[in-house]
Amino acid sequence: MSLAAAVDEVPLRWTPDGPDLVLEGDNLDVVAQLPDESFTLIYLDPPFNTGRVQRRHSSTSVRTAETGVNRFAGFKGQAYERIRGDLRRFDDAFDDYWGFLEPRLVEAWRVLAADGTLYLHLDYREAHYAKVLLDALFGRECFLNEIIWAYDYGAKAQSRWPTKHDTILVYVKDPKGYHFDNATVDREPYMAPGLVTAEKAARGKLPTDVWWHTIVSPTGREKTGYPTQKPEGILRRIVQASSREGDWVLDFFAGSGTTGAVAKALGRRYVLVDENPQALEIIRARLS
Template sequence: MTWAPDGANLVIHGDNLAAASALPDGVFTLVYLDPPFNTGRSQTRQSTTSVRSASGSVVGFKGQRYERIRGDLMAYDDEFEDYWSFLEPRLAEAWRLLADDGTLYLHLDYREAHYAKVLLDALFGRDCFLNEIIWAYDYGGKSRRRWPTKHDTILVYVKDPGGYFFDSDSVDREPYMAPGLVTPEKAARGKLPTDVWWHTIVSPTGKEKTGYPTQKPEGILRRIVQASSREGDWVLDLFAGSGTTGAVAASLGRRFVLVDESADAVAVIRERLAAARVPTEFRAPDSRDRA
């Protein structure tokens, strides 16, 4: 598969690791990953710890050495026997593909977010950790046996902690929770979001709904794209799903590469981008043919 930064918006139907490995180094200002959440009901896990060591056998990014201490068994009643063997090489590719001023957003839920933080600290370096964003929502069933879980976690890491791009002025503002405590001018303008984002899920009857089961709302991706990319920059999503990242990127004047191995997902993306009149090339990882 050939692709160049002066090419067209691209949707790749195929394995995202194979697709990522064919893309050139350092061309994406923003990488957003929304992988499967590994939500198997029964899980057993030994501890996972990454320890920096001058004599470590593994050389991490930026030349840092660390030893990885893993439990010898991770068993899941889920799609993956070893979730982290699946996710880790894709995170490593994300680091390689990020531009020097680039940012990674990894979208997970409470089951895996803490383990992902340890893994990303080892891969990127702890000094490259920027934020833990909590996306809070209030929809669906609620347990009466514990506090209902109504949030996702988005871990944010940068390629270079001294030179990453972040534009808070371009982010859509939100209403003050207590507008009477600020001046009328501030209340009318709204406030900058914090690291806790209150935003509804995609409404089952709303105009955004594509029918894709794990579709994320455009408002969440809009905030991410506004803050961590410029007009004309390239945005990458290796778990494209319903194509929200591409739709939002195009609406904000960014360019995108989306990858998904599901034919159903690619069909949804094709219809969604066509409806929005977004010029896009569709191909398989080993194909140069336009579709």
């Protein structure tokens, strides 16, 4: 594993046949220096919008590998600007959070391979905004799935239904040419095994767009101590379905390094980016 300490080293160090990388720095600056259409799978688990103001970056034009034509964010021009303006009127916090996240999604689109898939992991407070904006950025025809990850631990609300799920929005670069192979995905038990044959019950069923999976156990082998760590089972399903052995996987909100750990175990290549020293320490120890 390599660790690039300076952002300006990235163009010199990342090549398709080079080593897996863990890169330190502001992810927008780092990803902006990666080549177009280099990653088959991008998984992003950005910090959820807790009301704090993020550093703003102005939207910039992006140059596509296929056409060489500059396309301004958002990619749908006036329609996108109208949608963004409408959302600002609904929620004052929207502009701060999306001023932070939007340019990173533009860069994700740029470095996503022609047959690539983006998984954006959010909570209930931002998922509806993200769906509308990603439809405008990627194109509605590029929307593949809304995955609901449901779990069963944590605080129990008494004045409303307890919130026990995250949302993962799935978009592809080309709706007619993306990679997806659910035959490679770990199967899960039938909820009513008596309604299917014994052979089917033993084999298990393919997952749907609702994933029941526990959080990382506080006492389990996966636990790293990172507060927003995601379980390997969730990332394993994503990596198995939307990449092949040898494909490049990118996570530029790397956190505890779960994406890299799963990619490594499944024979994929990976680039992880984070600027948090605690995260980088955990990733280095986990992947070494």
